[in-house]
Amino acid sequence: QRLQVRDPQRRVAALNTETGVWQLADDPQPAPDHSDGGSIWPAVGDRLTSALNVPVGFINVAVGGTAVRQWLPTEPLSQRLHAAGRSTGRFRAVLWQQGESDVIENTSIADYVSRLQSIRSAAVAAWQFSPAWYCALSTHHPTVYNNPDGENRIRDAIRQVSQLPGFALGPDTDQLRGPNRGGPKSRRHFSAIGQQNAAELWASLLLRREFNRP
Structure with a gap:
């Protein structure tokens, strides 16, 4: 479902990396893959602005269906990631929601890490500079595959990498x-209710970890 920003002051923004213009973070997000679907980020932003009473901005460089290898420094997506970060100066955190394609590709724990x-x-x-890098446990995609062993392998990889300096779970x-x-x-x-619940998980974690809020 395409979500819209609900903050009455419209303080949730998304950067269009192609135009360099900040815009209201309604779905579809201005992401490089030009997806026209929904996301969780308007709802995450609403929750953060409500709790913190400050504007929130997202820079979405996601490309659906990508494995971790496709973001390696030698790959074009890595250059997009670098350019997006440089375009805005300092920012609070990287929110890494990825892993399903590595279940499909049978990526090993060592390779993922x-x-x-x-x-x-x-x-x-x-x-x-070194922003916080949060890695969601995101491996379950029941409409595409049924692979509990593969999901557990990538979950273990995400847990391992999250214990390394600079990363967080x-x-x-x-x-x-x-x-x-x-x-x-x-x-x-996610379904429509799943989008809202995933957004709540992200927002609650960020409020606890980044802002010491309950």
């Missing part, structure tokens, strides 16, 4: 099952 380390190291060098969005997921023919990660 080393690849994400390389991605972060190159990004930090490009940005010249994000929310466990895999816990959202049943009605939180898209229909059997939709291939969507």
